[in-house]
Amino acid sequence: KSLHSQQLPHNFQTMAKEKIEGCHVCTLVTPGEPQVLLGKDKAFTYDFVFDIDSEQHHIYQACVYKLIEGCFEGYNATVFAYGQTGSGKTYTMGTGFDVSLTQQEQGIIPRAVHQLFEGIQNRKVRAQEAGTQPPEFKVSAQFLEVGDTLLFDLFK
Ligand SMILES: Nc1ncnc2c1ncn2[C@@H]1O[C@H](COP(=O)(O)OP(=O)(O)OP(=O)(O)O)[C@@H](O)[C@H]1O
Numbered sequence: 001k002s003l004h005s006q007q008l009p010h011n012f013q014t015m016a017k018e019k020i021e022g023c024h025v026c027t028l029v030t031p032g033e034p035q036v037l038l039g040k041d042k043a044f045t046y047d048f049v050f051d052i053d054s055e056q057h058h059i060y061q062a063c064v065y066k067l068i069e070g071c072f073e074g075y076n077a078t079v080f081a082y083g084q085t086g087s088g089k090t091y092t093m094g095t096g097f098d099v100s101l102t103q104q105e106q107g108i109i110p111r112a113v114h115q116l117f118e119g120i121q122n123r124k125v126r127a128q129e130a131g132t133q134p135p136e137f138k139v140s141a142q143f144l145e146v147g148d149t150l151l152f153d154l155f156k
Pocket residue numbers: 083084085086087088089090091092
């Protein structure tokens with residue numbers, strides 16, 4: 001059961017686990033540049049870099065939106081999350097079904113599925129309005145887990 005602030009003693013403040021453990025931020029983003037600084041002398045440049053205050057919709061719009069639109073033009077796309085344990089892969093991809101997650105915190109996969117089906121619907125409606133044959137779409141999904149050298153089909 002979660003505690004509400006009223007139920008806590010007045011001098012008790014909730015603290016993030018990271019604060020309790022004394023963790024600090026060890027990377028910096030160069031302002032206005034897609035670059036991460038690690039420590040004092042290591043700089044890495046990418047197509048996009050998002051700082052700590054970035055929100056899910058930012059990341060989606062910048063990195064994924066165009067890939068889904070590209071599917072309608074016949075392009076293939078891959079979105080791949082890579083990082084050390086606890087770095088936020090599940091959170092960012094949106095496969096963590098935590099009931100306390102808000103709409104704004106929705107990750108990449110639910111946003112991509114929504115965009116895909118909305119795109120299909122829009123194209124069918126447009127064809128109908130134009131009096132042309134509505135296009136047909138086939139969507140298939142797989143949910144796999146890779147563990148070392150093993151592949152698990154999570155739908156089975
Ligand atoms: N950008 C973020 N904003 C707020 N909370 C976050 C963010 N990224 C991750 N978290 C939180 O940090 C914790 C660890 O994140 P997550 O489970 O996504 O990591 P992971 O990379 O998938 O880890 P693992 O490889 O161990 O599965 C979770 O409680 C998650 O809700």
